[in-house]
Amino acid sequence: MSAPVNEILDRYPAERTAVLAVLEDIQAEHRYLPREALEATAKRLEMKLSDVYQLATFYKVFSLKPKGECIIKVCLGTACHVNGGPQILETMEKELGIKAGGTTPDAKYSLEAVRCVGSCALGPVVLVNEQPHGKMTTAKTGELMAKVRAGEAVPPAG
Numbered sequence: 001m002s003a004p005v006n007e008i009l010d011r012y013p014a015e016r017t018a019v020l021a022v023l024e025d026i027q028a029e030h031r032y033l034p035r036e037a038l039e040a041t042a043k044r045l046e047m048k049l050s051d052v053y054q055l056a057t058f059y060k061v062f063s064l065k066p067k068g069e070c071i072i073k074v075c076l077g078t079a080c081h082v083n084g085g086p087q088i089l090e091t092m093e094k095e096l097g098i099k100a101g102g103t104t105p106d107a108k109y110s111l112e113a114v115r116c117v118g119s120c121a122l123g124p125v126v127l128v129n130e131q132p133h134g135k136m137t138t139a140k141t142g143e144l145m146a147k148v149r150a151g152e153a154v155p156p157a158g
Contacts, residue, residue, distance in 0.1 A: 004029050004030075005029075005036070005037045005040050006040070008022060008025045008026055008029065009040060014044055014045055015045065016046075016047055018045065019041065019045055019047065019052060019055060020059075022041050023041065023052075023056060023062060027062055027063065031063075031066055031068070032063045032064060032067055033056050033062055033063065033064055035064075038052050038053055038056060065103070066103065067103060067110040068103045068104060068108050068109040069107065069108050069109070070108060070110070070128065070148060071110045071112065071127075071128075071129055071130075072092060072096075072109060072110065072111050072112070072126065072127070072128055072148070073112045073113075073114045073117070073126065074089040074100070074111070074113055074124070074125075075114055075115075075116060075117045075119070075123065075124060076089065076113050076114065076115060077114075077115050077120065078120075079120035079121075079123040080116075080117075080123035080124040080125055081124075083123045083124050084136070085123065087138055088126060088136050089111075089113055091138045091141040091142070092126070092141060093111065095141065095142065095145045098111055099111070100112060100113040109148075117132065119132055119134060121134075122135055123135075124136045128148055
C-alpha cells in the first residue's frame, strides 16, 4: 500500500468509527478509492472488506473510479432543471467530449449531474471544484469552460 494511505490510516484510531473520515481523506488524496486502500482500511480498522465497500458505494461522495483533477457538477434539482439545467449539462458534455459520470481521457476533468446543491435562487448552478457559478446559460457555459481551461479562478479539487 502506498505511503499516503498508510499515513492517512495512522492519523486515526484503529476503530470502526473512523472509517468515513479515513475514506474521505483517501479520496481527497487519490481522487477516488482504490481497491488496495479499501483493503488496507478494512484490515487496519478490523472490518470486513464488504462493510468498507458497502460504505464506499452507499455514499455518493465516494468513487471507485478515478476522477479528474477538476470536477464539474451540473445541478439538475427542480429549480435548476426548470431554468435550463439539462441544456447546461448537454453543453458541458459537448465542451468536454464526455457524458455525465465520465472523466476525460487525460484525467483533467470529470463531469457529474447532481440533484441539488442548495442554491436554488441562483439556478441553474454549475460547481467547479465546489465553487458555485450561478445563473448559468449555455453561452456562459462556454465562457466558464474557457476560464477553467485557462486555470482562472478555479480552486483545486479535494
